Amino acid sequence: MNKSDFDWKPAVLVPFLALIVFPLIGSPSTWLTLTVAGLAMGLIIFVIASGLTLVFGLMDVLNFGHGVFIALGAFVATTVLGGMGDWTGSASLWRNLVAVVPAMLVAMAVAGAVGLAFERFIVRPVYGQHLKQILITMGGMIIGEELIKVIWGPQQIALPLPEGMRGSILIGDAAIEKFRLIAMVVGVAVFAALAWTLSRTKIGLLIRAGVQDREMVEALGYRIRRLFVGVFVMGSALAGLGGVMWGLYQQTVTPQMGAQVNILIFIVIIIGGLGSTAGALIGALLVGLMANYTGFLAPKLALFSNIALMAAVLLWRPQGVYPVANR
Numbered sequence: 201m202n203k204s205d206f207d208w209k210p211a212v213l214v215p216f217l218a219l220i221v222f223p224l225i226g227s228p229s230t231w232l233t234l235t236v237a238g239l240a241m242g243l244i245i246f247v248i249a250s251g252l253t254l255v256f257g258l259m260d261v262l263n264f265g266h267g268v269f270i271a272l273g274a275f276v277a278t279t280v281l282g283g284m285g286d287w288t289g290s291a292s293l294w295r296n297l298v299a300v301v302p303a304m305l306v307a308m309a310v311a312g313a314v315g316l317a318f319e320r321f322i323v324r325p326v327y328g329q330h331l332k333q334i335l336i337t338m339g340g341m342i343i344g345e346e347l348i349k350v351i352w353g354p355q356q357i358a359l360p361l362p363e364g365m366r367g368s369i370l371i372g373d374a375a376i377e378k379f380r381l382i383a384m385v386v387g388v389a390v391f392a393a394l395a396w397t398l399s400r401t402k403i404g405l406l407i408r409a410g411v412q413d414r415e416m417v418e419a420l421g422y423r424i425r426r427l428f429v430g431v432f433v434m435g436s437a438l439a440g441l442g443g444v445m446w447g448l449y450q451q452t453v454t455p456q457m458g459a460q461v462n463i464l465i466f467i468v469i470i471i472g473g474l475g476s477t478a479g480a481l482i483g484a485l486l487v488g489l490m491a492n493y494t495g496f497l498a499p500k501l502a503l504f505s506n507i508a509l510m511a512a513v514l515l516w517r518p519q520g521v522y523p524v525a526n527r
Contacts, residue, residue, distance in 0.1 A: 234492045238485075239488060241380075242489060244446055252465055252469060256475050265340040266465065267459045269314065271348055272440060273307035274447035277306075291363050311436045315439075345456060386445060407431060443457070471521060
């Protein structure tokens, strides 16, 4: 797509939502705090949703078991960080990162490895059969949750923020939490890496070509199945990374946390256009902002707000903000 052909209308939705809410909030400092919190929450949701966006957008797989990789990543992080108390207890942000970054990498590795087995034994037999995919992956998630309970126990486990990531910084009168800023950096980095890989590298070109004409790419000697398995593993690893960030965001983890977040993930993917990475980013930012604004202005409507947001977007664009061409 040429830059001149890019549709900027969906991208304007995020600042538009922030601006129309400003008069309702009144206080500029409160508005800034809520906006940054919403963007941070949205970028965490994007990291979680990006894996499923890849799997559905490129492989046409409805993986309702995605939540198990989220929970797995979070629980792995509790184990890794639990053994690095000297680093997480330091007031130095850099020492905290020495603990958190390895925890994220280990969580991604474990989630990716489990994703490889999940694809081989659960998803592969039902390629191209959406109804069976929904049923069997939901069953896989239930089994995964029970296995997490066997290893870590059924109880809620604390995942406190490292000492140097706690607290806030002041921008005028607005208090911005440090971890939310870190989450924004990670979310933007994940989006940039995905966009670059899919549009600027040979692997990305082969994956996109395989989606359009698999037989032709295989005739040229490339093994598309291996590439697609790699996509599934990467999607699972990103879910593990998102699980670590969501666990630190909530500061607690439970075996059911992935299933609970799944609702937000599918809202994001539907708003985004069923497989679009850029659309998922827009959808996640809208969901994060809507959740924070509604939670402040009308807490009783918070649960309903994102459903209403999805309905409003689909009334405007029934296929989502950036629909995938082959859907």
